[in-house]
Amino acid sequence: MIKAVALTKRYGGLTAIRGVSFEVAKGEVVGFLGPNGAGKTTTMRILTGYLPPTEGSAVVGGFDLSRNPREAKRATGYLPETPPLYPEMRVRDYVRYVATLHDVPRAQRSSKVDRALGSCGLEKVANRVIRTLSKGYRQRVGLAQAIVHEPAVLILDEPTSGLDPIQIAEIRELIRRLAAEEGRTVILSTHILAEVEAICQRVLLIAYGQLRVDARLDALREQGSLEQVFVREVQSAASRDADAAAAMAAAAAVVEAEP
Amino acid sequence: MSHVLAIAGRELRSIFATPVAYVLISVYMLFAGFIFFASLGMFLVQLEQIQALGMTNLLEQWNLQDIVIAQSFSTFAIFLAFVVPLLAMRAFAEERATGSIELLLTSPVTSSEIVAGKFLAIAGLLLLITVLTGLYPLLLFAYGDPELWQTLAGLQTLLLYSLTLASICCFISALTRSQIVAGLVGVAVALMLLLMPFAAESSQSETMKAVLRWFGTSTHYEPGLTGQVRSEDLAYFGIVIFASLSMARAAVDSLRWR
Numbered sequence: 001m002i003k004a005v006a007l008t009k010r011y012g013g014l015t016a017i018r019g020v021s022f023e024v025a026k027g028e029v030v031g032f033l034g035p036n037g038a039g040k041t042t043t044m045r046i047l048t049g050y051l052p053p054t055e056g057s058a059v060v061g062g063f064d065l066s067r068n069p070r071e072a073k074r075a076t077g078y079l080p081e082t083p084p085l086y087p088e089m090r091v092r093d094y095v096r097y098v099a100t101l102h103d104v105p106r107a108q109r110s111s112k113v114d115r116a117l118g119s120c121g122l123e124k125v126a127n128r129v130i131r132t133l134s135k136g137y138r139q140r141v142g143l144a145q146a147i148v149h150e151p152a153v154l155i156l157d158e159p160t161s162g163l164d165p166i167q168i169a170e171i172r173e174l175i176r177r178l179a180a181e182e183g184r185t186v187i188l189s190t191h192i193l194a195e196v197e198a199i200c201q202r203v204l205l206i207a208y209g210q211l212r213v214d215a216r217l218d219a220l221r222e223q224g225s226l227e228q229v230f231v232r233e234v235q236s237a238a239s240r241d242a243d244a245a246a247a248m249a250a251a252a253a254v255v256e257a258e259p
Numbered sequence: 260m261s262h263v264l265a266i267a268g269r270e271l272r273s274i275f276a277t278p279v280a281y282v283l284i285s286v287y288m289l290f291a292g293f294i295f296f297a298s299l300g301m302f303l304v305q306l307e308q309i310q311a312l313g314m315t316n317l318l319e320q321w322n323l324q325d326i327v328i329a330q331s332f333s334t335f336a337i338f339l340a341f342v343v344p345l346l347a348m349r350a351f352a353e354e355r356a357t358g359s360i361e362l363l364l365t366s367p368v369t370s371s372e373i374v375a376g377k378f379l380a381i382a383g384l385l386l387l388i389t390v391l392t393g394l395y396p397l398l399l400f401a402y403g404d405p406e407l408w409q410t411l412a413g414l415q416t417l418l419l420y421s422l423t424l425a426s427i428c429c430f431i432s433a434l435t436r437s438q439i440v441a442g443l444v445g446v447a448v449a450l451m452l453l454l455m456p457f458a459a460e461s462s463q464s465e466t467m468k469a470v471l472r473w474f475g476t477s478t479h480y481e482p483g484l485t486g487q488v489r490s491e492d493l494a495y496f497g498i499v500i501f502a503s504l505s506m507a508r509a510a511v512d513s514l515r516w517r
Contacts, residue, residue: 097265
């Protein structure tokens with residue numbers, strides 16, 4: 001469903017990611033881990049067609065992002081770190097707007113919008129103005145806009161950040177259901193290692209712009225806890241690449257400044 | 260096309276979700292109304308004086324159309340140099356500041372569709388302003404007989420001129436994340452274009468003179484306001500709108516490359 005081949009992204013002289021390659025099969029839920037500024041968001045932005053890679057290529061939902069960007073984007077649902085909401089819109093109007101942008105046929109628009117609102121537990125606030133919603137509900141609206149066109153691939157950048165424990169459990173349950181029952185492929189980035197253990201089958205660990213670990217969760221468990229693996233890999237990457245570490249810190253600042 | 264309409268519809272609704280558009284349109288209508296009725300009052304006083312002095316040969320040229328309508332339209336054009344940039348400044352700058360541009364750029368939507376949608380929304384707003392402006396001369400039709408076609412030509416020129424400014428400001432708005440910067444630069448550019456023909460007068464070289472005159476917006480809207488629709492002016496508006504929107508599209512494209 002997703003195939004990244006030797007993705008490299010440079011911002012001016014700074015290399016944010018270098019030679020990142022991996023594949024994700026249909027229905028898999030993959031946790032994307034790494035320290036802040038490691039290149040997670042950059043990789044996700046490349047996969048969603050927001051940024052073109054400096055080198056390498058990516059295929060999403062069977063479409064090459066450089067050759068068929070529209071088809072690839074149509075097959076992708078994306079929740080950025082900050083949900084791209086219009087605070088003055090009503091929840092239902094907003095989700096409907098995103099459905100239109102993603103070419104959901106007019107005849108199916110209402111039913112798909114209702115379905116997405118239902119999946120995310122938004123029926124009761126469907127007619128509320130987004131500005132008046134709590135952070136948890138805004139995050140759910142962000143998720144609803146990512147799934148409304150029923151994409152084959154979901155790319156979620158920290159979908160549970162800033163939510164309370166109950167909301168986190170609900171979102172995790174939703175993600176698990178989307179993959180298990182509807183066969184959607186999910187990549188999600190997170191800092192919460194327990195989250196990966198709760199919903200992911202596979203882990204991608206990126207540090208200093210390079211992919212360090214690509215393994216199934218059960219295989220990783222044999223090497224110790226996820227936390228031990230994380231710390232070990234990040235530290236060994238850092239010691240091997242002290243210069244790269246400095247460059248990455250600078251690159252992280254650049255990534256956060258845009259858009 | 261459904262993308263363009265969806266983007267334009269959302270943009271229009273969000274323009275009217277904040278008081279900015281209401282305030283701007285109200286202030287514009289207030290000033291425009293003041294200028295219009297002040298010049299009408301002046302016209303009537305001068306008319307009486309001319310009659311009292313018996314200069315009947317002057318009465319030929321002393322008509323409602325040229326003195327009241329064309330001249331107040333000419334003042335409206337100066338107001339629009341402030342109003343249009345302030346209406347258009349949000350187009351892209353706001354979406355870049357809030358990050359919602361990420362939604363547009365990761366949707367299966369082309370940069371041309373995004374720019375067309377944004378421009379269409381502002382165009383709708385400017386059409387509304389033009390229709391409201393038309394209400395003032397409409398009052399004169401109730402009491403006198405101004406030239407209908409000349410008045411319509413004047414309104415059409417005001418609309419084309421506003422669209423030209425809006426397209427330039429769309430481009431400026433795509434270059435920055437700050438609405439304020441986009442608005443101020445927009446007003447500055449609008450005023451510069453307005454003043455170019457005056458700068459042309461003081462220029463030494465003939466070529467420079469012609470260039471400055473061609474670029475000036477007032478060179479191209481003044482004839483239209485008095486009812487002369489010239490193809491060279493229509494071409495000017497068309498060329499500037501097309502060029503600005505193309506540059507705006509390039510600017511949106513470049514957002515994908517950072």
